[in-house]
Amino acid sequence: MAEEIRIGVFVCDCGSNIAGYLNVKELAEYSKTLPNVVFVKENLYTCSENGINEIKAAIKAEKLNRAIVASCTPRTHEPLFRGTCEEAGLNAYLFEMVNIRDQCSWVHMQEKEGGTAKAKDLIRMGVAKAALLQPQETIQSDVDPRAMVVGGGIAGMTAAMALANRGFEVTLVEKAPELGGMLLRLDKLAPSGVDASVFAAQQTELVQKNPKIRVLTSTTLNEVQGYIGHFKVSATSDGKSEEFGVGVIILATGAQVLKPIGFYNYDGQKVITQLELEDRLKAKTLDAKNVVMIQCVGARMEERKYCSRICCMVAIKNAIAIKEKNPAAGVRILYRDIQAYGVENEALYQHAKELGVIFIKYDPAKPPKVESGKVVVYHDLLGRDLDLPQDLVVLSTPLIYGEDNEAVSRMLRVSIDANKFFLEGHVKLKPLDFATDGIYLCGNAHYPASMREAISQALGAASRASIPLSKGVMTVEPIVSNLVDEEACRGCGLCVALCPYGALEVVRTEKGRKVRVIPVACKGCGVCAATCYQHALSINSYSDAQVGEQIKAFLTV
């Protein structure tokens, strides 16, 4: 005899995030009328310890064999509720979450009745699906305890050393012939005043002397296959190809400086970039008497909307360098907002003013004009144009995405944002992880960062990467593709071709060519199950029958 389905529904107020906009009392009453529902409880916060205890108590007292929480998003809270079920002796995958907040109460704040009706639909659908849920077991897989760091700038070197000092073997891959990245182009570092090339050399030496780090310079990645714990990397160094395995990958591929072609008569001679100015400062060939710097060149505009975070401080650092070398030199910085955030930056900004660097705010609607021997700028406070003498104009241009970002994004199956910088898994909760497990990011590859920030992020990324490495075992969600009907599979390979994660392969069996799922690599996206015309593949917890019942429940009020 089939077991009796006993569903418990927990409706969360989420403080007033839900209860403020939907009629939760009505939702709770409504839930009681749904098939197989034997217990309903409304909580102020289902995720609070109270709420959790109530779920546990109800599972035991009411002999619930399915639990539903109608609340926020599974992205943040499903693991908690699944764990709760497990602690109460219910298989975690007999839990179903219904999101009545993010796409319901939050978007229907002004329409209580309609929002409540929609929440009822969502709960009814969840209940219908829950009745068909099957218990699942988590999948375990071992982890190759080695790491690859891509990019040998300060972020990459720092991350590699942090992992190596913990005892993990690291392969550090750098495209250029030497380590150091953008550091090699810079003059001094602010606010420490340390010579960038000296610092680069020190760090390079530490990396090279570390017995746990294998450095591959002049190396490009050809292919990366696999998944967390088992990545297979193919790389070419100086024409020679090699393959190696790693468990985790840290991306520290940096960024590049925008060349301001077409802006302010940029010519690389009389009108140069900050990076070109650093070349001259470093080579001690700078002899300008009057320097005008222009900020936000090619940034904070229609084509490139973002603020590149560090350029104001680069300008201030270089202005100070010019003033220290020649106090009589005129240095004027034309800016929109001086981004001297924090303690050190603001102090440096004040120091520059004390040295006599002049800061003039300009309106992007009335941009400065670079003319022969002068820059003309409209001064807001004076209400008129000012002529500023110049024998050198320096343009502060933003850092832009690394040239290989799109290719790397495809190769590693990690996201990039609208500006083609690499995109973290969650802006606040997972700033150093990609959404793809086992791959982490730091430094300018993520977003323009100061030295302090790049080093800090690199250590953090190493810390995140060390978690699977030190555990040695990965536990993966069982919501993956499953060959439910081996007979039906014809081994056509259509699903293999379409799988974006390389999680399927065709193997020879006694019954002929059949597809095989690599569960650890599978993300449960469902492309395979949707394409298989034989219905041989199905996604655990999202089977045709389960989703079908959900749709039916939606259509039958």
Next chain:
Amino acid sequence: MGDFKVKVRKKARYVNEDLCTGCGSCAEKCPTMVVDVYNAGLGKRKAIFKYFPQGIPSVFTIDAPECRQLGQGKKCGVCAKVCQAKAIDFEQKDKEVELNVGAIVVATGYEVFDPSVIPEYGYDRIDNVVTALEFERLLSASGPTAGHLDRPSDIAFEKDLEDLEKEHKKLSRQVKPDANDGMAEKTAALEVRINAMKDKKATFQTAKKIAFIQCVGSRDFRFNRFCSSYCCMHSVKEAMIANEHDNDVSSSIFCMDLRAVGRGFEEYKVRGGKQANIQYVRGRIAEITEDEAKSPVVWYESTTSRQVVHEAFDMVVLATACIPAAGAAKLAELLDVKLDSNGFIKTDSLAPLNTTRPGIFVCGCAQGPMDIPESVAQASSAAARAAETVAQVQLAVATG
């Protein structure tokens, strides 16, 4: 380094953590009302309380100085009577815990600058001038106003009205029809006053026009020279949320520079201007006065018209500075680490998690102002440094 002995004092909470189920019957029955610090003093809580609803562990605590039994020597013990879990323990004492650890991470955070020391902003004089943190509580759906922007002056007025109504009720009971003691007249006069106040209350509406003032106590040589990093973005965020809650809300953000430097921040700021009625005004506010409608009036020099102008707002929000925690100096002394000139824990820009003492690391706002993503990233970084330290020690022990 690698071998620290630490004594930690765990304060008595007068509730047994293992027994308390967090049900809240104690707080329901507790007779003592206390100003709720979590809600920035805008609401009340009981003397037995949880700091905030989702707090971990979900266990109640008795605020001893406020408690009748513990702090005021009166007989009470209501909480102990109603607690079914028998978790209340008036005899609980502070405990000392000894730890032996290889590395220490300091993540003690920061405090918010008290703007009442800036006389020209009138924070302690003008009801409707609030701090950003107070404004956050007003915006919060689980806060004292359930997310509606009730003006503090109106909240205070309503409280006065409530008190008068109580007094009126009391007086009414004392009125004897025949007595010629003036009680009837007094009650009637009070009723007139109450009715007038009710009429006035009916005209109240939530704040529609809000001013945000940046760099309150930051970038100000009288107080703190540094920039507090995150306040520009929280003002933009608060202005956006206020507008989402009520589309009639418009905001002006007064700033020197609007520092929107993280991924998506500049775009967010621009979107606020286009879609959420936010105006960004460059300027430092000279003074805030109050008009007869209790509205703060902001005086400043407009850099575009080059004139001193004034403008009334329903509410003014002060973006107060991020300053070192009050205990930072004492903690630094205890840990034997140095502070920087501002009182934050000193770090090196090329070794950003290291304090001046090996084996002790610092992350988040304890080392200086930063936003949430940076704090979260730094927390991982500090963990990396701590793990590295411990790993090195273990390695040294293993290899003798």
